[in-house]
Amino acid sequence: MASTNPLTFKVTRQNPELIPPVKPTPHEFKPLSDIDDQDGLRFQIPVIQFYRKNPTMDGKDPVKVIRDAVAKALVFYYPFAGRLREMAGRKLVVECTGEGVLFIEADADVRLQQLGDALQPPFPWLEELLYDVPGSGEVVNCPLLLIQVTRLRCGGFIFALRLNHTMSDAFGLFRFLSTVAELAHGAEIPSVLPVWQRHLLSARDPPRVSYVHHEYDNIPDTNKTLIPLDDMVQRSIFFGSAEISALRRRLSPHLRRCTTFELLTACIWRCRTIAISPNPDDEVRVMCLVNGRRLFNPPLPAGYYGNAFVIPVAISTAGNLCKQPLDFAVxxxxxxxxxxxxEYIKSVADLMVIRGRPHFAFVRTYIVSDVTHAGIEDLDYGWGTAVYGGPAKGGVGVIPGLTSFYIPIKNNKGESGIVVPLCLPANAMEVFVKEFESMVKRHDDIDLSVTQKSSIFTRSARL
Structure with missing residues (x-):
């Protein structure tokens, strides 16, 4: 990955090893839910956490601590130590073989401080910190987790992980990693025991689709609007209190009660559409990942670690979205x-079975996923909470470049906010930046100051 960031450093890796559970676990076959194994989730998702040196942990090796804790956690989360198999009807099932997860021990000749004041995507050295072991990245018949722990010269470390998305969403991954953290602190069992119960999100018998799910429309790309991957760059946008307040002031009073997620999604969708300049009569879409855990009656068990979200879609013509005020998109x-x-979630599960697990629509589509409440940045393996913890990059998925995450972060001024990695062609990114800056500046401002600009947009990198 090329980047304008000049920092280079050497990472020395040990040979990858398989870490099995420390105790024997059942050999059995466990079907995924019909939300888990849809086509659009059959990819790997990278997550990364950065930790400072903790003087109270001198003499403790983070590699050993985390390796041992992972092996203990796999006793409880033993499906992660297995392998996916594809059955009739493209149904994915975990064969709980106990083979283990891939683990890489590494050292980097760099200090955490050298990586920058504000750690956030894009990370130009991600491939060094999360090595793609050849042959390990397929959905079936491969390890379901790949972990690399990299020691730093300062005494800090980096914990990077690659997850087969069919197994868990961000909240499910947090459940596993919080168990790793608790066991690293000496606990014998996790405070929240894992719950499989994937049948709760599987199709009914007989299946019945009770909603119109435009998120799974089959849309031909007749106007060749898919963005070529080799032209894609990634930048991150920082939304602090000033930017969020400026956007709210643009709304009619009755809409200012909207959530921050709804506000940011409307803003980015509108700016992004202006930037890519589609035909005004073309339909454009934004898909919002909605966590369904609390929408069930009763709610899903606290220990449920499967995928529990759906992706409803908002649709507009490009012309309407770009010309109307922000109220329209909100x-x-x-x-x-x-x-x-x-009922909506159950309808999606039923649709998966009836239609053969279709991929979600991706033509003229933008997808947003809010992980600000997932808690990955708060995980503590003994060295304190992470300086940064969350997705390692935006634009992940079967169709690269379509997805952005909303990630909690502090910028280089120490201000809490939300960072959003965004992928666009280089020329479209320039248009996006100008449009976004015009939306977040105060009405009485002539222009954003250089300081404000630099705090909103971070370095860019080619995908």
């Missing part, structure tokens, strides 16, 4: 989210 996003219920 209302569309709010309405789309409000439609999700327990």
């Amino acid at each position: 209302e569309l996003v709010m309405k789309t989210k409000s439609e999700v219920t327990e």
Whole structure:
């Protein structure tokens, strides 16, 4: 990955090893849910955490601590130590073989401080910190987790992980990693025991689709609007209190009660559409990942670690979205989210079975996933909470470049906010930046100051 960041450093890796559970675990076959094994989730997702030196942990090796804790955690989360098999009807099933997860021990000749004041995607050295072991990245018949722990010269370390997304979403991954953290602190069992119960999100018998799910429309790319991967660059946008307040002031009073997620999604969707300049009559879409755990009656068990979200879609013509005030996009996003219920989620599971597990629509589509409440940045393996913890990059998925995450972070001034990695062609990114800056500046401002600009947009990198 090329980058404008000049920092280079050497990473020395040991040979990858398989870490099995420390105790024997059942050999059995466990089907994924019909939300888990849809086509659009059959990819690997990278997550990364950065930790400072902790003087109270002198003499403790983070590699050994985490390796041992992972092996203990796999006793409880033993499906992660197995391998996926594909059965009739493209159904994915975990064969709980106990083979283990891939683990890499590494050292880097760099200090955490050298990596920058504000650690956030894009990380130009990600491939060094999360080595793609050849042959390990397929969905079936491969390890379900790949972990690399890299010691730093300062005494800090980096914990990077690659997850087969069919197994868990961000909240499910947090459940596993929080168990690793608790066991690293000496606990014997996790405070929240894992719950498989994937049948709770599997199709009914007989299946019945009770909603119109435009998120799974089959849309031909007749106007060749898919963005070529070799032209894609990634930048991150920082939303602090000033940017969020400026956007809220643009809304009509009755809409200012909208959530931050709805506000940011409407803003980015609108700016992004202006930047890519589609035909004004073309439909454009934004898909919002909605966590369904609390929408069930009763709610899903606290230990449920499967995928439990759906992706309802808001649709507009490009012309309407770009010409109307921000109110228009906010209302569309709010309405789309409000439609999700327990019945909606069950309808999606039923659709998967009836239609052969289709991929979600991706033509002229943008996808947003809010992980600000997933808690990955708060995980403590003994060295304190992470300086940064969350997705390692945006644009992940079967169709690269379509997805952004909303990630909690502090910028280089120490201000808490949300960072959003965004992928666009280089020329479109320039248009996006100008449009976004015009939306977040105060009405009485002539222009953003150089300081404000530099705090909003971070370094860019080619995908």
